[in-house]
Amino acid sequence: MEAPTWKNPVIGWIDRRLPIFTMMQHDLVDYPTPKNLNYWWNFGSLAGIVLVIMIATGVVLAMQYTPHVNHAFESVERIMRDVNYGWLLRYLHMNGASMFFIVVYIHMFRGLYYGSYKAPRELLWIIGVFILLAMMATAFMGYVLPWGQMSFWGATVITNLFSAIPLVGEYIVTWLWGGFSVDNATLNRFFSLHYLMPFVIFALVFLHLVALHTSKSNNPLGIDVKGPQDTIPFTPYYTAKDMFGLGVFMIVYLGFVFFAPNFFGEPDNYIKANPMVTPPHIVPEWYFLPFYAILRAITFDLFWGLIPAKLLGVIAMFGSIIVLVFLPWLDRSPVRSARFRPIYKQFFWIFLIDCFLLGYAGANPPEGYFVILGQVATAYYFAHFLIIIPLLGFLERPRPLPASISAAVTAKGAGVPARSAAE
Amino acid sequence: MKKILAATALAAALWAPAAGASSEAPTPPSVEWSFNGLFGTFDRGQLQRGYQVYAEVCHSCHALSLMAFRNLQQIGFSEEQVAQLAAQFEVQDGPNDEGDMFMRPARASDHVPSPFANEQAARFANNGAYPPDQSLIVKARKGGSDYIHGILVGYRDPPPEGVTLNEGMHFNDYFPGHQIAMAPPLSDGRVEYADGTEATLDQQAKDVTAFLTWVSEPTLEERRRLGISVILFLIVLTGLLYALKRQIWSDVDH
Amino acid sequence: MAETVATSPPHMDEGETRRDFLLIATGVVGAVGAGLAVWPFIHSMNPAADTLALASTGVNLAPVQVGQRITVVWRGKPVFIDHRPEADIKAAADVDLSKLVDPEPDSARVQKPEWLIVVGVCTHLGCIPLGQKSGENRGPYGGWFCPCHGSMYDTSGRIRQGPAPKNLVVPPYQFTADTTIKIG
Numbered sequence: 029m030e031a032p033t034w035k036n037p038v039i040g041w042i043d044r045r046l047p048i049f050t051m052m053q054h055d056l057v058d059y060p061t062p063k064n065l066n067y068w069w070n071f072g073s074l075a076g077i078v079l080v081i082m083i084a085t086g087v088v089l090a091m092q093y094t095p096h097v098n099h100a101f102e103s104v105e106r107i108m109r110d111v112n113y114g115w116l117l118r119y120l121h122m123n124g125a126s127m128f129f130i131v132v133y134i135h136m137f138r139g140l141y142y143g144s145y146k147a148p149r150e151l152l153w154i155i156g157v158f159i160l161l162a163m164m165a166t167a168f169m170g171y172v173l174p175w176g177q178m179s180f181w182g183a184t185v186i187t188n189l190f191s192a193i194p195l196v197g198e199y200i201v202t203w204l205w206g207g208f209s210v211d212n213a214t215l216n217r218f219f220s221l222h223y224l225m226p227f228v229i230f231a232l233v234f235l236h237l238v239a240l241h242t243s244k245s246n247n248p249l250g251i252d253v254k255g256p257q258d259t260i261p262f263t264p265y266y267t268a269k270d271m272f273g274l275g276v277f278m279i280v281y282l283g284f285v286f287f288a289p290n291f292f293g294e295p296d297n298y299i300k301a302n303p304m305v306t307p308p309h310i311v312p313e314w315y316f317l318p319f320y321a322i323l324r325a326i327t328f329d330l331f332w333g334l335i336p337a338k339l340l341g342v343i344a345m346f347g348s349i350i351v352l353v354f355l356p357w358l359d360r361s362p363v364r365s366a367r368f369r370p371i372y373k374q375f376f377w378i379f380l381i382d383c384f385l386l387g388y389a390g391a392n393p394p395e396g397y398f399v400i401l402g403q404v405a406t407a408y409y410f411a412h413f414l415i416i417i418p419l420l421g422f423l424e425r426p427r428p429l430p431a432s433i434s435a436a437v438t439a440k441g442a443g444v445p446a447r448s449a450a451e
Numbered sequence: 452m453k454k455i456l457a458a459t460a461l462a463a464a465l466w467a468p469a470a471g472a473s474s475e476a477p478t479p480p481s482v483e484w485s486f487n488g489l490f491g492t493f494d495r496g497q498l499q500r501g502y503q504v505y506a507e508v509c510h511s512c513h514a515l516s517l518m519a520f521r522n523l524q525q526i527g528f529s530e531e532q533v534a535q536l537a538a539q540f541e542v543q544d545g546p547n548d549e550g551d552m553f554m555r556p557a558r559a560s561d562h563v564p565s566p567f568a569n570e571q572a573a574r575f576a577n578n579g580a581y582p583p584d585q586s587l588i589v590k591a592r593k594g595g596s597d598y599i600h601g602i603l604v605g606y607r608d609p610p611p612e613g614v615t616l617n618e619g620m621h622f623n624d625y626f627p628g629h630q631i632a633m634a635p636p637l638s639d640g641r642v643e644y645a646d647g648t649e650a651t652l653d654q655q656a657k658d659v660t661a662f663l664t665w666v667s668e669p670t671l672e673e674r675r676r677l678g679i680s681v682i683l684f685l686i687v688l689t690g691l692l693y694a695l696k697r698q699i700w701s702d703v704d705h
Numbered sequence: 706m707a708e709t710v711a712t713s714p715p716h717m718d719e720g721e722t723r724r725d726f727l728l729i730a731t732g733v734v735g736a737v738g739a740g741l742a743v744w745p746f747i748h749s750m751n752p753a754a755d756t757l758a759l760a761s762t763g764v765n766l767a768p769v770q771v772g773q774r775i776t777v778v779w780r781g782k783p784v785f786i787d788h789r790p791e792a793d794i795k796a797a798a799d800v801d802l803s804k805l806v807d808p809e810p811d812s813a814r815v816q817k818p819e820w821l822i823v824v825g826v827c828t829h830l831g832c833i834p835l836g837q838k839s840g841e842n843r844g845p846y847g848g849w850f851c852p853c854h855g856s857m858y859d860t861s862g863r864i865r866q867g868p869a870p871k872n873l874v875v876p877p878y879q880f881t882a883d884t885t886i887k888i889g
Binding site for chain 3: 084085088091092106109110111112113114116117271
Binding site for chain 2: 108115264271274276278279283286287289290298434438
């Protein structure tokens with residue numbers, strides 16, 4: 029890539045010493061992008077924008093928030109009542125968390141559908157898994173800060189997961205708490221880490237982008253770019269498309285903020301934390317429900333009690349995310365996009381439904397029918413990654429791939445849908 | 452239930468039939484609140500009557516610690532009226548020059564003083580039950596305003612046949628488990644309204660519920676007002692962005 | 706797409722103009738939106754409603770002896786109350802206004818000559834001047850002396866020497882009775 033010459037002498041002067049403008053030109057303007065990306069590709073940049081919104085609102089909220097068990101709840105209500113536009117900033121932050129997960133989950137399922145995790149994008153995908161883990165930690169700690177009943181009991185239940193670790197579990201939990209229960213020390217460290225983590229996420233996102241711009245974007249056909257006729261520059265084409273997507277997203281996001289701000293929330297979190305009373309039905313935030321269901325699905329010991337159910341549940345829950353790290357190697361199919369994988373495509377949708385079933389099981393009390401549902405859905409979740417996907421790599425006969433992106437696009441332009449052209 | 456709805460929002464009501472989960476108590480009747488819907492607003496007169504019910508009835512047991520008297524100006528009381536309403540309560544101040552705490556009439560900037568010094572005192576005075584703070588009661592209960600109104604009008608005395616109440620408990624249709632420690636707080640004519648509204652049980656229940664809804668979410672009207680202009684603005688902007696995107700992409704086969 | 710493919714080559718200029726117009730219109734609307742969106746963030750850092758409503762401070766002056774100075778807190782800042790003796794009142798009144806950095810007659814700074822009430826924050830850079838306790842350095846003009854950068858105030862709280870540009874600020878207050886005041 030040749031450094032462009034800058035007309036403006038000041039920019040030129042700076043750029044010769046610190047090539048930020050060349051980098052921006054290279055990665056935000058010239059970046060050759062496949063010309064056939066559909067709207068599912070909007071969610072990556074959208075996630076980045078939501079991260080920025082979360083950091084911006086979080087920074088001003090932190091100026092008004094008091095991380096102390098006696099004041100946290102009241103300080104949040106002071107933000108809601110007395111701080112200028114405090115209610116807006118707080119609702120933006122609160123709903124922003126939900127939006128962040130919606131956007132990222134769509135982004136991930138897009139990757140699953142179009143095989144974006146496959147060579148040469150394995151590291152890009154794995155960094156993404158770590159971003160998800162960091163987001164989960166951040167969201168969990170953030171939910172503790174308002175110090176409502178769900179905050180407190182969510183923190184108690186989740187930190188107690190670590191007590192399942194053999195031998196040192198109890199010590200680890202005490203260390204996490206900085207005491208003998210979730211208390212002021214816990215709240216303080218969660219606040220500190222909640223403020224730190226977004227910047228860790230930011231760094232991971234940067235690496236995610238470096239990896240992306242090294243291996244370049246995948247596309248709905250899942251085939252490699254063959255030459256310049258397959259790509260268009262990122263700006264203006266995808267900047268315009270991303271901005272339009274952002275507009276639609278903001279209507280949805282602010283629709284919730286202004287007209288249904290507590291839609292994703294739990295009434296119990298408007299009750300101040302009471303360490304003596306557990307709410308009758310505690311549930312995590314919706315974005316954790318599938319994982320919560322996996323945690324609760326394990327009700328049996330393994331190896332004659334050598335691995336107790338509690339430990340197994342924790343392993344299964346973390347395993348359900350860690351398995352994603354190995355996905356690039358579990359999937360042996362040479363074809364990326366589900367468009368050309370007729371059987372995988374079916375299983376993709378079944379897997380998506382399975383995730384909703386897990387969420388449904390996680391939202392309901394672990395009784396009767398819901399226990400069985402959670403267990404079957406959990407078994408299927410792992411079977412999808414550990415059995416179905418590896419087997420499909422050998423058993424499935426993919427459809428023939430188009431010769432190139434531009435060939436497929438031209439065929440479509442001539443009135444023949446790309447899909448049937450490929451068949 | 453909301454969790455399910457949230458999840459289904461992603462997949463176009465994949466699981467809509469699941470929403471009918473059973474609960475212990477029947478659903479309270481839905482009231483036609485003035486603040487219902489996307490554009491509803493509070494009825495100032497109703498909020499003022501509701502404050503009267505709170506101050507004269509509820510306050511003997513329930514705190515309202517997140518509301519300052521100055522907030523009452525938002526529901527149409529004048530500055531002088533607020534000062535008068537505040538002065539009917541005593542708050543602790545101090546220490547004075549001799550180091551002692553002392554009581555003085557409340558000012559507009561004070562928060563509503565709590566009827567009990569602490570939770571233990573409240574439980575001691577109420578047979579072990581703790582009357583919850585009402586500052587967020589509408590947002591902190593499933594069913595919101597309808598539920599609070601339902602509780603206030605849902606008492607049955609004597610209880611239905613076959614129900615044995617525990618000592619000191621009262622039967623309520625809409626309370627989970629039906630046994631509630633709070634005695635029926637309202638009855639016809641419990642307060643006398645200055646504006647001539649007839650103080651029936653249902654009227655008082657509606658007024659105080661509307662007032663508590665406002666205390667739970669005092670920025671509701673501002674939020675909706677701002678929301679309408681923001682969404683309209685975004686629709687215009689997004690329309691422009693769509694036109695721009697189409698223009699820019701018009702020379703690409705894709 | 707077919708429609709634009711057909712029209713763009715013959716009407717290139719028209720297309721270009723339309724795109725420019727759209728770009729500018731969208732840019733302007735977007736910039737306005739972004740500008741408005743910044744306001745809640747900035748405004749959230751302004752004093753909140755509870756801060757603005759902070760109670761005014763009531764002070765009982767009866768126990769304050771002539772010559773005694775007391776400090777009360779108002780809006781988180783110290784307020785100096787000086788029960789001035791006759792000599793101090795006279796000294797403050799007799800100053801030649803033309804010699805002052807911030808000319809103001811003593812009569813304009815007090816409601817009752819024996820009570821001087823000023824915010825005890827140096828107008829230079831916000832330190833609290835000395836002179837409230839007996840035995841503290843009151844500076845050569847008998848008022849207050851700021852130890853940070855040596856500003857000297859007289860018995861009317863006016864700046865006489867040193868870097869401070871303004872007299873000590875007189876807060877809004879009123880006598881609610883003969884010997885009680887309400888500040889704010």
